[in-house]
Amino acid sequence: AQSVTQLDSQVPVFEEAPVELRCNYSSSVSVYLFWYVQYPNQGLQLLLKYLSGSTLVKGINGFEAEFNKSQTSFHLRKPSVHISDTAEYFCAVNTGGFKTIFGAGTRLFVKA
């Protein structure tokens, strides 16, 4: 069975500092990986996705993620965060069952 673990429930960081949000998945078959962001009182929005090919994926708002098959990880990074990046971030995986499995979420809190 597939599962997704987001290792940090909350990540506080100062503005303009780099950030990494960690995500590990478990699956014995090929996976499709996604990062979604949810701003307060809004729905989810896709940041980026990995389907195949290059393991470094670039997304919107300056975010990128690296797929590491040997470590079954898909960590999200941004070199310099802004106050407006404060939100909930969800890692998600789909291995072909038509059901996307979401991680528990990581709350990114950017401080001035």
Add this chain to the structure above:
Amino acid sequence: DTEVTQTPKHLVMGMTNKKSLKCEQHMGHRAMYWYKQKAKKPPELMFVYSYEKLSINESVPSRFSPECPNSSLLNLHLHALQPEDSALYLCASSIRLAEYNEQFFGPGTRLTVL
């Protein structure tokens, strides 16, 4: 038009009421989803429609009744809900029901059951 709209934005209902949530998209997507999201939790899948047919029902109680009248509309009919059903209800759509397609989410309906 690249968005999913949901109405109403907020809904307060009693346990004996009947109400409906509405979701609409005009992106030509043929898969539509209902999720339930409790505070500080990830979305939980409730139903999936593919080409207007119910494809996935995640053992949701019968007091929730989905309906997909056409390829652009998705409704969720609510009847005899419980206070624990209070949550944010999210609608989403994707091009097709396939594991590699991302989902486009609406802003949600905040439901409170008294």
